[in-house]
Amino acid sequence: MDNTPKIKKESKHKIRVEFERAPLWVRIKSKFFSINFLKNVVYVIFRYILLIGVSYVILNPYIKKIFGSFMSPSDLKNPKVILISADPTFDQYKYIITENGYLQAALKTFLIAASIALIETLVCAFIAYGLAKFKFKGNSIVFALVVGILMIPMDAIRHSMMLFFQCFGESNPIGLFLSKIIPNYSNAWIQGSFIPRYILAFTGLGFKNGLFIFMLRQFFRGVPDELEESAYVDGSNTFRTFFSIILPISIPMLITVFIFSFSWQWTDNFYSDIFFTALEPPGTMFDIVSKMPDTLTELIRNHERKTMYQSTVVGTSTILVALPLIIMYCFLQNKIVQGVERSGIVG
């Protein structure tokens, strides 16, 4: 059979070729009835089952909490109600938002978390750049310290950190120094405030900053040296190079670090527990969860299934804490993967 293609029509830009194709049935058969295709189909089905299953496991607690948050006290007594409320109510939301001052707390937490996350991102980038691109004696020791700090459990230093920042008087070098130079020095400015968190952020010692420094260090090691060398040749010093060349090209990675840092500050309970004990009522997200609104406390006391109702309320406050993060995550989640994808973290 002669099946060499024949040119039917020729114009300046287009060309029409006619050739005899195999019949449709043969084409379908060779495409869909091969072992390879079958293998692929099985693999794709298996993959989706796995992915959907794992997604279900991840999302299940949140879905349960969301449905649970709309349940009214009568639903909890009703044995027929498992997931979807028969008598939906917004009471839990209403009381937590009004009586616990959710909106003020959210604003306050946002300001604290965003500023700390910004400082941490920049400071960690600064430190990581020094570790990644400069050879100096002690580089490896500093890096070992970075990893070492990750290793110390937060609870090991909880007590002494509290003492350190509470007794900012004579008990520690900084306090001693301040009391020497400032007459009538008192440590009231630091007690129960969020200043310690900023101090920790500025020195790259905040929550899991070791991880950030590590990630950024690996990223900067992947940046070609030629880029900086050309900047030096053009007369830029190291700091200007860092701020006007290195930082702009590492924005995807910085966004990743920022998102991590922000969300860990937002849900923070370690520092809030230590430092914010003296804070006025609209506290942080920590207080939203740890404090029960008065009306609901009353309701829970009179309810037959106290613990169940209580966990419903706690679940509702958890949703309120998580909601802003989820909204932010929806917009920025692509950036997280992008940042890491481009980082080429290779040991």
Place this chain on the structure above:
Amino acid sequence: MNSSNTLPVRKRKRRLSLTTKKAISGWIFVLPFVLGIIMIYGPIVFKSIQISFVSLEGTASREVKEFIGFDNYKRIFEEGANFLEAIMNGIKSLVIQIPSIVIFSLFMAVILNQKMAGRTLFRAIFFLPVILSTGVIAATDASSNALANMESGQVDTNTGEAGFMSSMDLASMLGNIQMGSALVDIVVGLVNDIFDIISRSGVQMLIFLSGLQSISPSIYESCQMEGASAWETFWKITLPMISPMILVNAIYTVIDAFTAPDNNVMGYVQKLLRGGTSGTALGSPIEAVQVGHAMIWVYTALVLVVIVLVALIMKAFVFYQKRD
């Protein structure tokens, strides 16, 4: 440390060499961290270790302390039988959990790295726990689960993770197919912990994903040209190329799992550090704080040993691609 680098240079009164200049800028870059360590973190850690060596009994001021040597450490072994038990149990469960986290996250990263419909959505869901199961949210989840258990008297269906099948069913099913009871325990334990394992693998998945992205596509292309199957490519190319990431992730997982506030040992120590004495033979809250500090440093030392062991074992299998 900074001055020691600059001093000899000043003596010579010459222009700084490029190496010295770079060293100085390097120190300036890491200066905030070094200062923080010397002025803040160092004293804090020192104080914490100090507390484990002193008696705080009867001290009105926090400053006056009586040095009592290793007494607090001795008391761990005398009275903290629960602690040793908690450590043994903790290590036992972590020995299984840590490899499964690393393997699971590698597996998932490989799948999430493939092109398919809905990849962005799945990635978003998989990294959600990194953002959400920390701090307050994780803490309240743990406490509300405990509440729910108290109420319903059930342990299995608490978090609903293994909702299709209770662990009793699974255990009897595995028993029926003549599986050894030790193995059944391991499998049932894993299934019960599945939520924990998945929600702890977020950061590791990210690190693996970045590692996978950095493998040059041309290597895979040449593999395909030579006729290697996907299976062979994974074992011969992906695994060796990603092995440095496996080391990093193994260490990160060890740190993360051992210092997680919700593991057994940490729960026990946390109670002591907050002055709780119930379930122990300790007399007063102050004693509990002292002994708690001693315990947590013993524990940290143990974690360090584990990390060194893991690093040494893994080092043998890590493959570094030589770059020019």
